[in-house]
Amino acid sequence: MNQKSIIGSNIKIAKENLEKGNLVAIPTETVYGLAANAFDIKAVAKIFEAKNRPTFDPLIVHTDNIDKIKSWTTDFPSWAEELGKHFWAGALTLLLPRKSIIPDLVTSGLPHVAVRIPNHSLTLELLKSLDFPLAAPSANPFGYISPTTANHVFEQLGKKVSYILDGGNCKIGVESTIVGEENGQLTVFRKGGIAIEELEKVVGKLIVKEHSNSNPHSDKAQDKNKKEEITKVASSGMLLSHYAPKIKMRLGNIEQMLKEYEINEVGILSFNKKYKQIPLKNQFILSEEGSFSEAAQNLFSYMRELDKLNIKIILAELLPEKELGRAINDRLRRAAY
Numbered sequence: 570m571n572q573k574s575i576i577g578s579n580i581k582i583a584k585e586n587l588e589k590g591n592l593v594a595i596p597t598e599t600v601y602g603l604a605a606n607a608f609d610i611k612a613v614a615k616i617f618e619a620k621n622r623p624t625f626d627p628l629i630v631h632t633d634n635i636d637k638i639k640s641w642t643t644d645f646p647s648w649a650e651e652l653g654k655h656f657w658a659g660a661l662t663l664l665l666p667r668k669s670i671i672p673d674l675v676t677s678g679l680p681h682v683a684v685r686i687p688n689h690s691l692t693l694e695l696l697k698s699l700d701f702p703l704a705a706p707s708a709n710p711f712g713y714i715s716p717t718t719a720n721h722v723f724e725q726l727g728k729k730v731s732y733i734l735d736g737g738n739c740k741i742g743v744e745s746t747i748v749g750e751e752n753g754q755l756t757v758f759r760k761g762g763i764a765i766e767e768l769e770k771v772v773g774k775l776i777v778k779e780h781s782n783s784n785p786h787s788d789k790a791q792d793k794n795k796k797e798e799i800t801k802v803a804s805s806g807m808l809l810s811h812y813a814p815k816i817k818m819r820l821g822n823i824e825q826m827l828k829e830y831e832i833n834e835v836g837i838l839s840f841n842k843k844y845k846q847i848p849l850k851n852q853f854i855l856s857e858e859g860s861f862s863e864a865a866q867n868l869f870s871y872m873r874e875l876d877k878l879n880i881k882i883i884l885a886e887l888l889p890e891k892e893l894g895r896a897i898n899d900r901l902r903r904a905a906y
Contacts, residue, residue, distance in 0.1 A: 576719050576733045580695050586731040594708040594722040596736025597687035599660050599744050600715040602705030610672045619729040622711040627676050628704040629683040633696035641668050655771050658688035660762025664749025691736040714872045742866035760896040814876040818883040818905040826884045836875040838885040861893035
């Protein structure tokens, strides 16, 4: 099976494969997803196998309208109505209490299911044609950089996918924001493609879960946090070490960190600044204009390009901690974990 034979824009082929219980990669506005029939346990199990994903990490379920979501959840509270009305179709995932039709494997045995309506015309057309929703985490090996093109999916998963529905480059480039209720308070479980400030305009102040570690290079801290993660993961994308390139990444003041390395050992991932002492081919600038949306679109593809270079270290910096910068920083912290 070659690249040309499994990448295409034929919704009928994608639909037929999904109905047979096969895996299909689907485009969304955030990243490409690895999709299977969410009601079919055997099909869902193939997702975990293909990604080498731990089964304690829940999946997000995708569909095309709110009425379908209401049919397999036990409650659709007023805050969900408001957020859905304002941000769906879009980069927002909601945690809602599920009915038993959603298998335990999808939710890792938890009582809530993560749901969203993606904003991509090709995938929405596919979802409308199906009699079931799609469970779909990012279409990449677990813990590696998320894919934002069909070719990224093929490079990483290849023959593990029956078909890759090619919808072009992802417009947002970071995963969806995840919101749910915890202890009676609306909580952001994952920062993502919709800024927290925008959500708060609709539902008021939100509690924000943070997933970075104060000492990420401590082996003891890593071991402790890994054990805690197994019992505390409430939704997709909450594990500390996630979205990571194979080459080690460090976060901090790039100018200062450069003093510790030979010039030819270093790759740079900066927000909007070039560094004269580093070869241009080893520098990736997220947005020379300082645009958060452009930076988000470029983040994963630039990390992927840096990972292909003959270097020993990737030096990166945080963006201003506001709007989409907060979601980008979340991914950077976990990539550097």
